[in-house]
Amino acid sequence: MLLLAFLLSTATAVADERVAVCHGYGCIAQADIHYSQGQLGDIRRLLFSAVDADGERKMLAEAVGKLYRWAGEQSDVRNDRGGNYADGHVAGKMDCIDHSTSTTRLLALLESRGYLRWHRVLQPEPRYFLGLIANHWSAVIEADDGERFVVDSWFVNNGEPAVILPLAEWKKGAGPDV
Template sequence: MISACSVKSYSEQAITPIRLASNLHETWDQALHNFIGFPTPTAFSVCHDMSCHTISDASLSNTQWHDVSRLFTPTAENATVERQQIQHAIALLETLVGEQLGTHADNAKNRLDGSRNGQLDCIDEATNTSVYLRLLESENLLTWHKTAPRTSRGPLSGQAPHNTATIIDITTDERYAVDAWFKANGKPPAIVVLTDWYQGWRPDDN
């Protein structure tokens, strides 16, 4: 019998792309195998081209990572301020990765300009945001939050399927959606109480 205390925490588990039934083929299996499950600033994987059709490796220079990490200086005085820092850090990471991999022109939501190349749907966004959050956590930039698994809402609640990354406020145990899908590349993601997100939350400008 496996003891409950032997179960790995989320931060100790490898990140993998969300797997769709339509993606069950050899090429996708190979991409999944090559996905960097434990990202570092100099080596991490991201999804793009809609539903992890393409998985690419990316890296940040010391200068680029310094630009990200200084967004958390000074240390946030509370969790609300840190969530704002997280928003700015995710936006910057999207910008840096977008310039590197050609996803800089990703539109808000699933709006396409004739091609899915360089575009991200909610599966891509949820995976990539989880990677970025893990980077922030593993580099000890988060004081008031810890990362948590991705989650989804969908037909069982009468809504269109949708995915998001999440974090937990360690002072309240409140879980938050970190949803970058509603905005174009490089824009701060929405951070919303997860129970509200499950109920169909959408930004006011939709």
């Protein structure tokens, strides 16, 4: 009986996950988001449908969108719109600091669960205006071949697939015009 209780408590601890998602610009507020075993199973199946690193990046864009959509069901981040101006003064709005921090946390969750097979998660990277001022940040992943990519959810409305671009192109200003 004691063994059964231990196994059930261990399964529960492993099954569900919580991630703090930043909002309010500059990560001044955080929502504690709960992801169920079923949701994480959906993400696992999505990512494991990829057959190579390129496919994993495509599925990862979808996965990040889903994770944010589920976060929006539990918090005001559902109000976030791409860029910094489309969401006005609504609760839950997010700037690139909020997105780069939260997306890195979401990616780290996927990595810790073994869902990333061809990439590893790195620290967020800045993009500089005129080479002097960090004016945009993004989450970053590195492929097994050493190529780095941004996973930038700031460009899109809550719940939409993240934009994934080579880091070098993003640093030169690539990405949707928001």
